[in-house]
Amino acid sequence: MKRKVVTVLAAFAVFMSLTSSAFARPALPEPDSASNPNIFYGVGDYFTGTFANFDDIDYFQWTNDTGSARTVFLYFWQPNYTTLNYGINSVGISGGSAPGASTRLWSANGRENWQLYVPAGAKVTVTTRSYTYSGTDPSVPYELLLNSGYTPQ
Numbered sequence: 001m002k003r004k005v006v007t008v009l010a011a012f013a014v015f016m017s018l019t020s021s022a023f024a025r026p027a028l029p030e031p032d033s034a035s036n037p038n039i040f041y042g043v044g045d046y047f048t049g050t051f052a053n054f055d056d057i058d059y060f061q062w063t064n065d066t067g068s069a070r071t072v073f074l075y076f077w078q079p080n081y082t083t084l085n086y087g088i089n090s091v092g093i094s095g096g097s098a099p100g101a102s103t104r105l106w107s108a109n110g111r112e113n114w115q116l117y118v119p120a121g122a123k124v125t126v127t128t129r130s131y132t133y134s135g136t137d138p139s140v141p142y143e144l145l146l147n148s149g150y151t152p153q
């Protein structure tokens with residue numbers, strides 16, 4: 001019995017070390033900008049942010065330094081299950097060894113999912129925003145995830 005507990009604990013420790021390779025971080029305090037964006041260090045990272053007001057744009061960036069082209073996904077959602085009219089405002093891919101591509105797979109109720117083809121060395125730039133003046137609540141968080149897989153609607 002004791003041995004089984006040790007085995008379970010060891011498995012849990014391995015699991016924790018694997019999952020902790022992804023970073024969850026609060027977005028930068030305002031003002032972030034195109035030249036001072038939130039940086040994804042790798043696939044699996046995500047940020048929690050808020051919009052201070054209707055004019056607030058949040059900036060994110062990931063450079064594919066993995067050495068090969070990657071297909072990745074951006075998932076935007078509101079973790080408190082709010083449905084404010086928030087979302088991804090722009091996605092750009094530049095500077096790689098080949099052209100990149102991005103497509104929005106679905107969008108509904110303040111959530112959306114994008115698929116990105118990111119050549120080796122390319123830089124992904126993403127902005128997020130609120131789309132309605134009266135529907136901007138600085139107390140409502142959103143999350144932007146850089147994922148390896150699709151999130152169903």
Ligand SMILES: [Ca+2]
Binds near residue numbers: 030031033056057059
């Ligand atoms: Ca901002």
